[in-house]
Amino acid sequence: MSTTDHGSSGPPAGAGEGRTPYEDALDSPEFQALRRRFRRFVLPLSAFFLVWYATYVLLAGYAPGFMSTRVGDSNITIGLLFGLGQFVSTFVITTAYVRWANKHFDPAAEELRHRVEGGAR
Template identity: 55%
Template sequence: MTTADLSPERSPERATPDEQAFIDMQASPQFQELRSRLRRFVFPMTAFFLAWYALYVLLAIYASDFMATKVVGNINLGLILGLGQFVTTFVITGLYVRFANRELDPRSSAIREELEGPQQ
């Protein structure tokens, strides 16, 4: 059941952890693994996209003749690479959603259940 399935009068009751419980959970191996998995995805993807964007900008500045190369009709490499920035953004977003659904969400749900207890 998701929170979208719940009406306000049927919200699940969970225990409210104290401050020490949050501190203990942050130091737990499960939480450290969750953070590690997130970082192993986010940092390489960010580095890849920033490098790809920097390459595009540098080509636009220093290789304008190359970027002006016609591909089909009035469509040139600069336009294709610029649109590729949007495509790359959507692809990375899709990859992250799939990664989060498979890797992060099950682990974070288990951590939440351990911290707050099962829904009643």
């Protein structure tokens, strides 16, 4: 076999100093700012939802008397309200994320993508 076989692991053609434009973008201040912005929004929201969900599961498992407490004179229980609250909170969190991403995250990500792809051509 020659040293120019197809199994070489050298950098792609036009990568400049062995790095692709995408690798350069990962180290860019713009990308790092996007990651921080994403994490500042998503991690607290995810933590809130996981605590809310764990509370529901723990109450259902360890406080069945409380969860079976009827609300007023109806057949609706606290457990049912908590369960329905899980669905409501999922839709609220999803809607909040989509609105936030459309307004604050996606435009900056799109701009960075165009710059990186424009430099890769």
